Amino acid sequence: MKKDTRILMGMPITIELVDSVATDEMLNKVFAWFQHVDETFSPFKPTSEVSRYGAHDIDEKNVSADLRYILREAEATKQATNGYFDVYHDGHFNPSGIVKGWAIQRAAEQLQAAGLANFYVEAGGDIAVNGQNDAGTAWRIGIRNPFKPHEYVKVVQLSGQGIATSGTYIRGDHIYNPHTGRPANEVASLTVIGPNVYEADRFATAAFAMGLEGIHYIESLHGFEGYQIDPSGQATMTTGFAKYLPKS
């Protein structure tokens, strides 16, 4: 079993490879992939392709294949979610809400191609799981308590799906949006389980932007389940969510 955590892309990334044939080289290759993603897509690095594209130093004709793919996928996601998913924030280009899930998904595919069947790849709370843990059961994943980061409030068992959580931590008072008069943070945390982590991530990002409606949007999507926690600690789940709860 090989396992390691490294800080890349501004967040901890953890990879666990259960198969006995797993090697350190496979682990290092996946981390190198995340390093490459960081250098290409980081909005905090002025030299990244994303920063240069955002500053119009390069145009759409000259972007790399990866960025071209992300741009296309971002547009498709924007259409699919009625504009709730948008890589432009206040005029700034930032595709992080789709890049993370895509990068984890690509990492998982890389490991599958290397012959592994039992592993997980986790980056900043989004996870791709394959096969079983080293105890021989489905991977057991806890959903973090948005009010107490060291606690988890729900356990799901996954094998082959992707899970992504969008949210912010809330402590204390409600904040109100002066434009709408409604609470600014309607949702403390929204967890989405989907056929893979890329899909889970992009729809979790979009649904989170919808506020309390988000969970209903996930309910309307075939193949996706969700668990949404509001600022008062009340959780709402989609009708099919129970299938992911531990059997015992």
Added chain:
Amino acid sequence: MKKILVSLAVVFGFSAYALRGHMPHLADDEEAPLISLNRNTAVQPTPTNTAVVGNTNTTPPTNSSVAVENTNTTPPVNTNTASNSGAYTNGQYTGSVVDALYGNVQVVATIAGGKLTDVVAAKYPNNHGHSIEINRYALPRLKSEAIAAQSAQIDIISGATYTSLAYQESLQTALKAAAK
């Protein structure tokens, strides 16, 4: 003299009659207000709390409707940037909204005595002003529960991360706005 008085009375009387239509009508049990010749129009209160969303170049009023909260996990503020006394203009400055990958980060920096004295996190909604067209009535009612800490053994945790980098970036933009 008498003619002047009568004329004035007519003028006043006619003015009072003409202005009657502009006075609010009183119910029988109401008292008459002080006579005002100004039209009594409803006044829209001028918003004193402007949205701080996305505004990096304006100084928000110090009594802002955006409640700010102190987080205890803030990375240590690099006060060396403010060590040059008088480098910043006093006041409160709101940094840019920065995508922390999950949720947005926006900080409010307080400058006093020309130095950075406080940084707190402001919250910012993801609000696009769209309406979703989902036929809610066609969907089943969703199950709800109060969250509770779990103790069953797990392999991994899924949760939002509050990246310190986003925090720092938002702070930098706030300090830029504060710089003289």
